[in-house]
Amino acid sequence: MKPSVLFVILLVLASCRNETKPSEKGQNKKDTLKITENKVVMEQITDTTPTLVYKSLEGLADTTFVRLADYSGDFAYDLRYATENNFLKAKVYDCAECYTRVKTAKALLKANKEFIDKGYKIKFFDCYRPNSVQYKMWKIVPNPQYVANPVKGSIHNKGGAVDITLVTLKGEELDMGTDFDFFGKRAYHDNLDLPQEILDNRLLLKTTMEKHGFWSIRTEWWHYNLSAGSNDKVANFKWDCPE
Template sequence: MFSCKEQAAKKDITSENKAIITHTNKEPIETISKVALDEVQKLKSLDGLADTTFIRLADYSNDFAYDMRYATTNNFLKAKVYDCAECYTRVKTAKALIKANNEFLKKGYKIKFFDCYRPNSVQYKMWAIVPNPQYVANPVKGSIHNKGGAVDITLVDLKGNEVDMGTDFDFFGKKAYHDNTNLPKEILANRVLLKETMEAYGFWSIRTEWWHYNLSAASNEKIANFKWDCTD
């Protein structure tokens, strides 16, 4: 026999979305569908936010992948320049990225980030290590990364496997150039997919780096030194 409370709870469970299942040891375990639903519910909305506000992208979409290289020593600087790995952008950039990513998802891919917004203080750290404008923007003038409008990205499939772009991130050489057509057809097709899709949603690329994209609408923003908190 069920108590009144148990009978009411039973009525709330539908065949389409059961909240829990029970093991033989009687411990309640959340189903995958419930976990996925909770993840969606935790996401914040960009509605009502000013386009210039800085936001943590993972709070507004769980459809991206991340490998924030400058929070590690696995980068061309061979130095960790971020205290912790986070991807922040301005709201206008986030909106464009989410739209572009939705287009990639339709084709079986999603965006993976290597770098996003970069505080100007970090730009100074990078410049101290490699004071060469060919590789690092002069922090006095700043980078669009410092404005919250640039991202360094690649594509991964829905299992998280990186698409072959011909070189690793931050490979500085002709093999990484957009106009280098002396590459296998598959690599050229992958770069075209990334470039044409990003450009369709308001981004522009630079000739020498297949991974770097700037949002045109953010190019006139001020250089920022907003810093996020590291919780770990």
């Protein structure tokens, strides 16, 4: 074999090795391509995620019962009577849901919007309460100081009362001085012998709720009645629970 031919063969082999072994620069380009591809996939997943669409209260009669979570995702819930974590020490709801009359829901949505603008939102402990549940509660604690007599009923049974507190937008409860359903002087609105932070938190809740048509009970910082709901009839509407 002539030397010139051998030189050409060696040159070709060296060229093949350079083509099959990726350079550092080429490897970086490949990695960048992978990242770019992953980014595209992530963007596609984000773009195809369905957006929750909430119902509108427009056109509904004021006395219609509605599930509040169907009309806004901006509330928080800790519905105590669907658990044993309450003063009754008993579960009296079959499942946890927050229903109100339409007019109550409209007022709550407006109040919550104002709270959100200030960095807070409403958290519910109790909402509409079927009259049959009121009878259960009365059987456990037959004391009108703590439980309304079911024969007459309460505004909870009319869909016009809520038990609430405030939480930050991250879900942290504001200090109100006592837990929900604490029956004692420390829970009274007119008890001013409390730290200023607690008084300020209660005042924020009270003034905002009153601005939107609710009134409070002197002995319970968490309880609010819609003024326009006090004349409605006691109801025993029951919601369906998931199977």
